[in-house]
Amino acid sequence: MSLMLRVVALLLFVVSSQSWAVNSVKGVRIWHAPDNTRLVLDLANAPSHKVKRLSNPSRLEIELAGVTSLNIGAVTGDSPLVKRVYASRTPSAATAVVIELSFPVNDSIFSLPPSPPYGHRLVVDLKAQRAAVSSATVSKPAAVSSLPAQSAPQSTVSTRATGRNIIIAIDAGHGGQDPGAVGPKGTYEKNITLSISRQLADMINKQPGLKAVLTRTGDYYIHPNKRPDIARQKQADLLISVHADAVQNRKAHGASVWVLSMRRATTEVGRMLEQTEQHSELLGGVGEIIKDSANERYLAQTVLDLSMNHSMVTGFEVAKEVLREVAPIAHLHKKEPQAASLAVLKAPDIPSILFETGFISNYNEERLLKDSGHQHKLALAMFRAIKRYFEKSPPADSLFAAHKNNGRSVPTVMPTTQNRSTAVASSGSRTHKVKRGESLSRVAKQYGVSMAELRRHNNLKSDNILIGQVLRIP
Ligand SMILES: [Zn+2]
Structure with missing residues (x-):
């Protein structure tokens, strides 16, 4: 923001x-x-x-x-x-x-x-419900190129909304000379995190209104402190860092989600305020204006404090969504988001979460984490969590916000399961493409499901459906 x-x-x-x-x-x-x-x-x-x-x-x-x-x-x-x-x-x-x-x-x-x-x-x-046009605005790139061409929106019944993509930075933990944790059978955490991150990026990039950027795309090392910087350069709305846990106790198992701790955040804000050149970057351009003011430090602190609170609230909400999605497919090591003082979560201005996908130090979970079907499920859980969060709380100038204002959910493009039989059950095996003249009740009747079920399953905010919209059938 x-x-x-x-x-x-x-x-x-x-x-x-x-x-x-x-x-x-x-x-x-x-x-x-x-x-x-x-x-x-x-x-x-x-x-x-x-x-x-x-x-x-x-x-x-x-x-x-x-x-x-x-x-x-x-x-x-x-x-x-x-x-x-x-x-x-x-x-x-x-x-x-x-x-x-x-x-x-x-x-x-x-x-x-x-x-x-x-x-x-x-x-x-x-x-503003529509983004104000101003050269002074530090705005996110309006990357609408991936959207289908539109024609005279006012004249058609189903107005196609426009807006920018919400940018999700995905950070595959470790890489290069840093293998991360190593499993009992020799599995490297860095390979697991990259594989899951790539799958998540693919799913996100198939969803209109979302765009993924990876902090690393191959097997090379990036210092943990640099990762939030990359997310900031890409103007990310969310940073999600993917890891796998390891402890001495081979019995420990399960996934967990971490968010920035208040103490770390406060320290980081203080540290960054000492570095004047970081001001304008962090404040999205306001730094320069503030610098001339007599109350510079107080105001900068205020602005960052507000931004930080937004980030922390967002991070916590996304973390809860991820836990909710992961619960049915994997054991949870911790059922609530955990606060941590980790370098990758340090950005006070970008909502950030860290997803520990499981314990690579546990024999069973090492095997699971290597399994492509399980990796796919974990990526899908994160994708659904991110999508649902931003459907509920979209940035004002985003395509998601435009759809929300129209009282419709964003057309869903569910990731294909690519013949991974293990993933089929979790992503739903039946879909229906809406044809002219069809209503939600008619589709519900056709498949023998209730309208409420259909709405819930597709995150629909109303009974309005669009021609060509793909509905997942419960
Ligand atoms: Zn790690």
Whole structure:
């Protein structure tokens, strides 16, 4: 996520006279970029809020429980998204912050726990539903070349959405002189990780809206510190590092997923802030503007802190999806994402996870990890997890977001199983290509399955289906 061109308005005075107030707003911070705006409310206690999305004019009304009164000064600056921010009373006499919008936007509102120097926060992310065209924007490459040609979208019933590809950096652990862990039968971790990573990249590249980049494509060494840098150069939305575990105890077995630990993240942010040349890179171009400000360090810290929180939340959510997909096909060593201080997870600005595919030190798992059918299943589990996460939370300017806004799921191109019989069961063996005049209910009837099943199996958000769409039949 590239954040914020301008920092505006530290405003607001709180008049909290009632002693029974359970919460208060201590400040409002707001950042504007051409196609997104982030507003942060600093609160005395963990916020409890309700959101109403209202129209005429478009606005968000955020009701804050326990806040008795607030007084917001003028919000200055020229956000293309936000017209004004003001305090209001709801009909039930609750205090609310109202954000009046220039046009309807996608919003994401979430709270963050204290993390020094900040206390409790409520973050309001507003994103333009279409990417703003601005030369000042540090934008992701709009790689739509892999999409079929489109014709006059407005005139056809099934509007074909456009948007950039979501970029997934896949990092095959180890390589070259570093074999990684070595199994009892002599299997090298570096070969397993590359093979699984390549299969995952193939699946991702077949899916419209996703694009894979591999940090290494062959058997050579890259320092773990360099791997996040490669992901950053490729403007990756997610970094997924693939490994296999090894311990003395040959009985240890199972997969696990690791995410960046808060302690490591905080240290990394501090370290990177010491290196001025890294600022602009990390802040997606805002570094230069910030450098001239008197509050440089504080602001840079703020921007990175927000970006880091986004990365950590995303990493954790993706990790949970991966565990959910892997559970049916492999033993889980740990059922919850584990926090780690690993070099490859160090990037505070890129959501990163590390997938330990199993224990190469375990006889049975060494055999499994070498098996191409099992490798395929592991890659497929990661692919499904990534796809589902980004269907739920797509970047605003992505093809996935465009489909989500149209109320449709992204056309699914399920990876072929390439005569690997072991993989057939997990990827579904029946598909149906939608023909003219067919409805979801008709397809359901034809195969004797329920519409709910069909929807769930294909991650459909609604009953709308497109001609040519391929449905997986449960
Ligand atoms: Zn490893």
